Amino acid sequence: MGSTEKEGLFIDRDCNYAAVTQGMEACFTAFDKDCDDNLNLKEFETLCRALFRDGKDESYDIDRNHLEQIFQVFDKNNNGLIDREEFVSCWNDWIKIIVKPVSAIVVVDVQNDFISGSLDVRKCPASQNGEEIVDPINNLLEKIQFEAIFYSLDWHPIDHVSFIENVHSRPIHESSPISADNAKVFDTVIFDGDPPIKQRLWPKHCVQNSWGAELHNNLKVAENAIKIYKGTNPDIDSYSVFWDNMKLSDTKLDAHLRANKITDVYICGLAYDVCVGATAADALSSGYRTILMEDCCRGVDLLSMEQTKQHVLGNHGVVVSSKEVPEMVSGNNRRPELGYQLAMTLKKKK
Ligand code: VGL
Ligand code: ZN
Numbered sequence: 001m002g003s004t005e006k007e008g009l010f011i012d013r014d015c016n017y018a019a020v021t022q023g024m025e026a027c028f029t030a031f032d033k034d035c036d037d038n039l040n041l042k043e044f045e046t047l048c049r050a051l052f053r054d055g056k057d058e059s060y061d062i063d064r065n066h067l068e069q070i071f072q073v074f075d076k077n078n079n080g081l082i083d084r085e086e087f088v089s090c091w092n093d094w095i096k097i098i099v100k101p102v103s104a105i106v107v108v109d110v111q112n113d114f115i116s117g118s119l120d121v122r123k124c125p126a127s128q129n130g131e132e133i134v135d136p137i138n139n140l141l142e143k144i145q146f147e148a149i150f151y152s153l154d155w156h157p158i159d160h161v162s163f164i165e166n167v168h169s170r171p172i173h174e175s176s177p178i179s180a181d182n183a184k185v186f187d188t189v190i191f192d193g194d195p196p197i198k199q200r201l202w203p204k205h206c207v208q209n210s211w212g213a214e215l216h217n218n219l220k221v222a223e224n225a226i227k228i229y230k231g232t233n234p235d236i237d238s239y240s241v242f243w244d245n246m247k248l249s250d251t252k253l254d255a256h257l258r259a260n261k262i263t264d265v266y267i268c269g270l271a272y273d274v275c276v277g278a279t280a281a282d283a284l285s286s287g288y289r290t291i292l293m294e295d296c297c298r299g300v301d302l303l304s305m306e307q308t309k310q311h312v313l314g315n316h317g318v319v320v321s322s323k324e325v326p327e328m329v330s331g332n333n334r335r336p337e338l339g340y341q342l343a344m345t346l347k348k349k350k
Helices: 003-022 024-031 041-050 064-074 082-097 130-143 164-169 255-257 272-285 302-314 324-328 335-349
Strands: 104-110 149-152 188-191 197-200 225-232 266-268 289-298 318-320
Touching: 003 024, 003 041, 024 041, 024 082, 041 064, 041 335, 064 082, 064 335, 104 130, 104 272, 130 266, 130 289, 130 318, 130 324, 149 255, 149 272, 149 289, 197 225, 225 266, 255 302, 266 324, 272 289, 272 302, 289 302, 289 324, 302 318, 318 324
Parallel strands: 104 149, 104 266, 149 225, 266 289, 289 318
Antiparallel strands: 188 197
């Protein structure tokens, strides 16, 4: 590739930058280079290169296969071209959200018991320190205007099924790998039930209205924030902030997100591989563009933390440092993974 072509690309880049933000007509016209009133795949690729850029105005690499799949979502009549009519949905349902996302943050279980109480993550296999995330989370909350702010609280009754202290209170199913007498903290047993319930055992923690269940004292709690209490049913544990582990009842988080027209959900807190991971998995399956802020999480076990990360990446969420978040929330840093995920969600809705 000669230098003139490189230069051409550079000039293109500057005029394209405005084109994806100005308006539907201007955008279509700017990328319809051959002026045939259609966007072909090549023209759509140029559009995507203008769309998916980091905060420093560099284009992200876009997976070829993903690009083609996105194109097909908007090429409704499947003729290999996106016409002006097809572009209406491409603009309204996709580009507009990518350029101007509506973001919420979910701060998961930053409670005393996980930081210095009965389920102190420093004493878990990964030996991490939960207190270290308080400052970076406060920084985010001070710097960024999220459209909605949620704090979840693990909020158990004293007879909760997850407490090792209660392992003898419920019958164990015959398929359980471990008996009640032999069960230790972190083991998984199977309780009798219809269906039988798999349950990991934890020390008694986050008992309703106890000190251990309070949010960490230094954590900034925004005035308009919504608190979500979970794990209140004595017989069913609840890791995700969306649903209990049996998916029998939801917490209203999804309803709040919908009411606020949230497109992007930023997740952080404790513990990375338990409640944070379950929340991220549900955010993805509910169709939210999902961002895990890794430096604002601490976990229980290194291997399952890695598995959590791979689950998020495998479902086209992103894992970022909180440093990247201001530019993402403002719509200046636009990740192709999240654009692909949104297109696939739109495809499912049809
Ligand atoms: C959690 C274990 C038990 C969490 C809650 O918040 O990650 N972990 N209950
Ligand atoms: Zn719990």
